[in-house]
Amino acid sequence: MSLHGETFQYLRPTQDQMEAMQKLRDAAQKYAEALDELLADGADKTYTLRKLREVAMWANVAVTRHQDGTPRTDGYPSPE
DSSP states (O other), X not given: OOOOXXXXXXXXXXHHHHHHHHHHHHHHHHHHHHHHHHSOSSHHHHHXXXXXXXXXXHHHHHHHBOXXXXXXXXXXXOOO
């Protein structure tokens, strides 16, 4: 798979995409709070929270781009 030339460029989200991204951030925050409450402090908890943060960031990318890196300009979700 080759990546689109805009894959690593900034892409301003559409309003619909910003709303979807906020919902995902809210869900990640709630999950992070549950993990923080239920997991014992230590390396495993730290790793888990860092991975959740990584997943949340990639979810935002997925909202704004197609698999090949081309921008989704028609809103979210994109009809495919």
